[in-house]
Amino acid sequence: MKAIQYSRYGSPDVLELVTLDDPVAGPNEVRVRLKAAGVSPIDAKLRSGALQAHFSLTFPKIPGRDGVGVIDQIGEGVVGLFIGDEVCVAADPTRSGTYAEAIVCASSRVVKKPPNLSTSHAAALLQPGVSAWISMCRTAMLSEGMSVLIHGGAGAVGCQMIQLARHLRLNVTTTCRAQNIDYVLGLGAHRAVAYDCYDYGDDYRDDFSLLRHIDVVFDLIGGETHARSYQVLKAGGQLVYLSATPFENQAEKYGVSVTRAMISDAPEALHAVAQLAGEGVLMPGVMATLPLAAAADAHRQFEAGQITRGRIVLNMEDGS
Ligand SMILES: NC(=O)c1ccc[n+]([C@@H]2O[C@H](COP(=O)([O-])OP(=O)(O)OC[C@H]3O[C@@H](n4cnc5c(N)ncnc54)[C@H](OP(=O)(O)O)[C@@H]3O)[C@@H](O)[C@H]2O)c1
Incomplete structure (x- = not known):
């Protein structure tokens, strides 16, 4: 099979296109013949070595957390999955990933592909x-x-x-670059604030930190964005964050709670997301599709801050 792999930490230049033997499914594992892989920020952070303190990798390493394909081999003990099933894969970040024509993974790491999603969208769904x-x-x-x-x-x-917030009947404000205001309103946000043209004026549309009485902030950015988010919360409000740029926790000063979302590939979460996508609630963002061989370019675009409106998806089916 063709695959992308790296044998040391470094820039996107360490990513190489190689030809390897097909992996073989062991007990409780399946082999998935992959059609496409989503390129996630964690793929680039792992490759650069930035996450060495948290994840221990074995080289050579095939990157890729997200993928979609068809099961073509079933290991002993697997129940409920069959050869020919179309599935989405949530690959273990410390094992072989999805930038390859095939992957072997625990059967608990695959869920049936929502039939209404295209291959590209399914590759960008789970993580x-x-x-x-x-x-x-x-x-x-x-x-x-x-x-x-x-x-x-x-x-x-x-x-x-x-999309999930609208499904839960929440009132949604979001931040994005000015060019993406229409995009996020189209996703269902009630209002949007550009982060790249505020002038610290007196209107929240210029500066999200002028918002008030928000119940919950979801912080995917950290740093200064995190610091300026406390004042928008009502007393007793919640700030939920994903790991991004470091920040100072000021929960006590503002009388709010600050909680890290502990992200894992729990089967309960994988199945819930696949079901919501199947029901039309979740439609993942896809910025572009590239051939598998262009994985290094995809990582360069991420590191240049050029990724917007969703994932780059690597396509295994174009013969590259
Ligand atoms: N386990 C975890 O804790 C976990 C899991 C998943 C994700 N994360 C982290 O969560 C973050 C988002 O992940 P992702 O996959 O959604 O990344 P992504 O697809 O690359 O999106 C990042 C978005 O951040 C936006 N952005 C950049 N600076 C901003 C600012 N100052 N204010 C508001 N928006 C800003 C950009 O919006 P525009 O396109 O509008 O410029 C961009 O679309 C990443 O840092 C990722 O590492 C952590």
Whole structure:
């Protein structure tokens, strides 16, 4: 099979297109013949070595958390999955990933592909969808009618957070670059604030930190964005964050709670996201599709801050 792999930490230049033997499914594993892979921020952070303190990798490493394909081999002990099933894959970040024509993974890491999603959309579903679902349905204490501020609404996670928030009947404000205002309103946000043209004026449309009485902030950005988010919360409000740029926790000063969403590939989360996508609630963002061989270019675009409106998807089916 063709695959992308790296044998040391470094820039996108360490990514190489190689030919390898097909992996073989062991007990409780399936082999998936992949059609496409989503390119996630964590793929680039792992490759650069930035996450060495958190994840121990074995080289050579095939990157890729998200993928979609067809099961073509079933290991002993697997129940409920069959050869020919179309599935989405949530690959273990420390094992072989999805930038390949095939992957072997635990059967608990695949879910049936929602039939209404295209191959590209299915490849971009699980990692951002699970991040959104765990943040909103297992971390925040939400109830109908609450007001939420979602930072980074035009990103892959933010896109699915906006859709999920509307499904939960929340009042949704989001931040994004000015060019993406129409995009996030189209996803369902009630109002949007550009982060790249505020002038600290006297209107929230110029500066999200002028918002008030928000019940829950979802912070996917950290740093200065995090620091300026406390004042928008009502007393007793919640700030739920995903790991991004470091920040100072000021929960006590503002009388709010600050909670990290602990993202995992729990089967409960994978199945919930696939079901919501199947019901038409979640439609992942896809910025572009590229051939598998262009993985290094995809990582360069991420590191240049050029990723917007969802994932780059690597396509295995174009013969590259
Ligand atoms: N386990 C975890 O804790 C976990 C899991 C998933 C994600 N994350 C983190 O969550 C973040 C988002 O992930 P993702 O997959 O959605 O990334 P992504 O698809 O690359 O999207 C990032 C988005 O951030 C937006 N952005 C950048 N600066 C901003 C600012 N100052 N204010 C508001 N928005 C801003 C950009 O919006 P525009 O396009 O409008 O410029 C971009 O679309 C990443 O840092 C990722 O590492 C952590």
